[in-house]
Amino acid sequence: xxxxxxxxxxxxxxxxxxxxxxxxxxxxxxxxxxxxxxxxxxxxxxxxxxxxxxxxxxxxxxxxxxxxxxxxxxxxxxxxxxxxxxxxxxxxxxxxxxxxxxxxxxxxxxxxxxxxxxxxxxxxxxxxxxxxxxxxxxxxxxxxxxxxxxxxxxxxxxxxxxxxxxxxxxxxxxxxxxxxxxxxxxxxxxxxxxxxxxxxxxxxxxxxxxxxxxxxxxxxxxxxxxxxxxxxxxxxxxxxxxxxxxxxxx
Numbered sequence: 001x002x003x004x005x006x007x008x009x010x011x012x013x014x015x016x017x018x019x020x021x022x023x024x025x026x027x028x029x030x031x032x033x034x035x036x037x038x039x040x041x042x043x044x045x046x047x048x049x050x051x052x053x054x055x056x057x058x059x060x061x062x063x064x065x066x067x068x069x070x071x072x073x074x075x076x077x078x079x080x081x082x083x084x085x086x087x088x089x090x091x092x093x094x095x096x097x098x099x100x101x102x103x104x105x106x107x108x109x110x111x112x113x114x115x116x117x118x119x120x121x122x123x124x125x126x127x128x129x130x131x132x133x134x135x136x137x138x139x140x141x142x143x144x145x146x147x148x149x150x151x152x153x154x155x156x157x158x159x160x161x162x163x164x165x166x167x168x169x170x171x172x173x174x175x176x177x178x179x180x181x182x183x184x185x186x187x188x189x190x191x192x193x194x195x196x197x198x199x200x201x202x203x204x205x206x207x208x209x210x211x212x213x214x215x216x217x218x219x220x221x222x223x224x225x226x227x228x229x230x231x232x233x234x235x236x237x238x239x240x241x242x243x244x245x246x247x248x249x250x
Contacts, residue, residue, distance in 0.1 A: 112193040113158050119145070124159065124191035126150050126167070131177045137189065141168050150174050156214060156223075159189040160196040160249060164217045168225050171236070175226035178240060187222055187244050198222040198244035206239050213241055220246035 117123055117139040126135045136149030137159070145151045146169065152158070153166035169175035187198040198221075205228055206213060213225055221243060228240035 112160055113191075117152075117158075119154070123152055124189055127188040127190070128181070128185070129188070130182075130185045131180060133174075133177070135169070135174050137167065137191075146170055150224075153214065158193070159191050159222065160193055160220065160246070162220050164214065164221045164223055166214050166223045166225065171227045171230050171240075175224065176230065178224065178226055178242060179230055181242055187224075189222065195250040196220075196222075196246055197248035197250075199247045200242060200244045202243045204241050204243075206241060208237055208239055210239070213239065222246070 119140040119142065121139045123137045123139055126137045127133065128135070137152060138145050138149050139152050139154065141151035141153055150167050150169045153168060156166040157163040159165050169178075171178070181200055181203065183200055183202065185200045187200065189196045189198070213223060222245075224242040224244075225239050227236040228238040229236065230240070
């Protein structure tokens, strides 16, 4: 009877042996699975890191190229002062000319105005000897300010400072005779910081939306602007611009 039952007794042992062998095989396979997963994750993070670095470098390159192009465009627009524009002040279709570059006097780099003027404050006096005019110069270009005299564009530097100082006036009042100025005429601005003499070096006509009027400059400039045409009532889509370089500071 025992001999007859012996094969059945061996079967459980065989099953245990197979189970152990299967467990050992699974144990051997498990580290390789973890290693493969770790390798895949490492490769993924490496690719992600390289992508982020590449994207950052591309953004830096495009930004530097943008600013370089913007600077070049701004410079090109500003140096376009000699563009031909129609001059119909005397009923003639002539060209407005810009003089050859004259020696200019650089303004002082230090602050010459201890207190920045508030809107509506009196800055000084603008004298135009050739037109026999002495005009009050005020801070701001609002409607109330321009009724009192010449207004200083607050986003530009003050008279005598090293950059583009922009002032505006009405064509019917303070700047009615602006079209009579010629190259070489003097403009004198007296302020609390001193007396600054500018010399006219160009006139031009631009559209009201032309932003080249207020571009920065590398030396002291006075830019005067008013509506144009002078003697035409109603709509005035253009601006008459007079540019002058600082030649003397006292």
